[in-house]
Amino acid sequence: MGYKPERTCILCRGKFEKSQLLRIVKNGECFSKDTTHKKDGRGAYLCCKCKNSEDLIKKRVLDRAFRMRVPDEIYDLLKGE
Ligand SMILES: [Zn+2]
Numbered sequence: 500m501g502y503k504p505e506r507t508c509i510l511c512r513g514k515f516e517k518s519q520l521l522r523i524v525k526n527g528e529c530f531s532k533d534t535t536h537k538k539d540g541r542g543a544y545l546c547c548k549c550k551n552s553e554d555l556i557k558k559r560v561l562d563r564a565f566r567m568r569v570p571d572e573i574y575d576l577l578k579g580e
Contacts, residue, residue, distance in 0.1 A: 510549035
């Protein structure tokens with residue numbers, strides 16, 4: 500049994516293994532979904548339940564995670580998951 504690092508979902512605050520989370524990464528001004536969990540930049544994690552949640556945009560959780568105004572397009576990007 501190996502050590503499995505856990506990350507916190509930015510919406511429900513639950514802890515999950517990385518493989519169960521979607522990572523959103525900010526590199527410079529550019530946001531993207533990081534399916535490999537290897538991209539450089541500041542990351543935020545969402546669990547599979549939360550990534551389609553309406554609360555994402557209502558509570559603007561990405562804004563909080565990245566300490567900036569995250570464009571609505573980025574939230575829309577997540578809905579398609
Ligand atoms: Zn969650």
